[in-house]
Amino acid sequence: MIGSYSHKMVVARELERAWSNGGHGAREELYSPGFVLHHVQAGDLYLPRFQQLLAGMRAANENLRMVWHGTIAEGDYIVVPYFLSGIFNRDFTVLGIKATDKPWAVNGYMLYRMEGDLITEAWAFYDTMSMALQWGKVSGVGLAAPESPWDIALSNGPATSHHAKAFIERYLDTLSGHQKSRDLLEQFIGDEDSNLQAHILATEAAFPCYELEPQIMAAESVLVFALLQFRGEHGGDFMGIPPLGREVVGSAAIMYRVAQEKIVAHWMVTDSPSVMRRITDELPYVPI
Numbered sequence: 001m002i003g004s005y006s007h008k009m010v011v012a013r014e015l016e017r018a019w020s021n022g023g024h025g026a027r028e029e030l031y032s033p034g035f036v037l038h039h040v041q042a043g044d045l046y047l048p049r050f051q052q053l054l055a056g057m058r059a060a061n062e063n064l065r066m067v068w069h070g071t072i073a074e075g076d077y078i079v080v081p082y083f084l085s086g087i088f089n090r091d092f093t094v095l096g097i098k099a100t101d102k103p104w105a106v107n108g109y110m111l112y113r114m115e116g117d118l119i120t121e122a123w124a125f126y127d128t129m130s131m132a133l134q135w136g137k138v139s140g141v142g143l144a145a146p147e148s149p150w151d152i153a154l155s156n157g158p159a160t161s162h163h164a165k166a167f168i169e170r171y172l173d174t175l176s177g178h179q180k181s182r183d184l185l186e187q188f189i190g191d192e193d194s195n196l197q198a199h200i201l202a203t204e205a206a207f208p209c210y211e212l213e214p215q216i217m218a219a220e221s222v223l224v225f226a227l228l229q230f231r232g233e234h235g236g237d238f239m240g241i242p243p244l245g246r247e248v249v250g251s252a253a254i255m256y257r258v259a260q261e262k263i264v265a266h267w268m269v270t271d272s273p274s275v276m277r278r279i280t281d282e283l284p285y286v287p288i
Contacts, residue, residue, distance in 0.1 A: 004073035011078045011112045011119065012068045018054050019066040019084060032120040039124050040251065040271050056094030061086030070152030070255070072220035074161065078112040079218050079225040081255065081267065083149035084126075088135055097135060104134035105145045108269055109253045111216065111227060123216075123227065125253040129272040150267045152223070152255060164258040165219035168226060171263070176212045180204040190262035199268075207232030207248060215251075224256045230270075234279050241279055250275040 014030055028047065037045040045053065058064055064086035072079045085105035091098055108126025112119050134145055171188045178184075185197045203210060210232030218225045230250045235243050250271040257265040 004078075006117075007078050007112075007114050008071045008073050008080075010117070011110070011114075012071055012080055014119070015068055015080055015082060015110055016066050019057065020064055030117075030119055032115060032118040035120060035122070037122045037124060040126075041128050041273060052094055056092055060088060060090045060092040060097075060099065062089050063087050067149050069149050070223070072218060072223050072225060072255075074218040074220060076114045077216065077218040078114065079255070080110045080112070081107070081150055081152050082110060083107050083146065092135075097137065100134075100136045102134070103145075104131070105147070106131050106134075107146050107150050107267070109225070109255075111218075111225070111253070123253075125227070125251075125269055125271075127269045127272075129276075132273070152267055161219040161221055161224075164222055164224050164256075165217060167258055167261060168219075168224040168256055168263075169214070169217070172212050172214055172226070172228070175200070177209055179209055188263060190259070190264045192264040193266055196263060196266050196268075203232075206234065206236040206238035206243075208235045222258050224258060226254055226256070228252045228254065230275070238279065239276075244279055246279050248275050248278045250278075 010030060014027060017027070031047055035047050035050075037050050039045055042053075065084070067083045068080050069083075070081045083105065085103065087103045088100045106126050108124070111123040111125070113121040130145065167188075174184070174188070180200055182197065182201065185200060189197050210230060213229045213231070214226050215229055216227040228251060230248070230252055232248050234241075234246045234248055237243065251274070252268060252270045254266055254268040256263050
């Protein structure tokens, strides 16, 4: 079995090769026969369909470029934060989406599971709502496209990966299913990351005592990645939508930086289309 550093290089270079113009798609020799990509919106994609979508993405976009950074590894899991950008100037015929002739960009995560030196499973997670807005699939006001990659850097710190991961596990267990007050949040989140506190308080107001269940976690040094399932009941105003009492299930991918038993930074993407579809019938399916 090749080591974590070699695993990182395999998957990061494969991402860059597969997703950028001039690339030739996923190298089949790096994937197990039963490889599956779990896409937050499109569902499970096996290698032939994955190859088809990659080819369609490269054909539809000029200057398609992927930048990867802050990669972490633990055991069989490799987490690659990425920044993907391009100019959508040709129709994406595979998905039936008309070109916009506009530049676009998105931050996200690829999570890989390795068996030996083969990629057996992967998860793609990014801001699908922002992508849909930029590609003209939905209309409305959304977050502006990111201008640059997240500033995630793997660095040494006072916390070890074991302690950092245990701290995040305790943090998630404390918050899940309970009322999330500012006093409680301040026990876990430093002043440096007031944005995370504000996000949690706003979400708590809309979905009181919502639950967070870790699906997969990986840690290296002071960075901890978590793929989370979100579950709650719509009991307060959410993005201008009054409470309807509907149960909501969604997911989120988030990287935390831990220092001195506090979260001091985070980088998060959420499955907002799935949440919105459960509380309103107006948002269409977004398979990108």
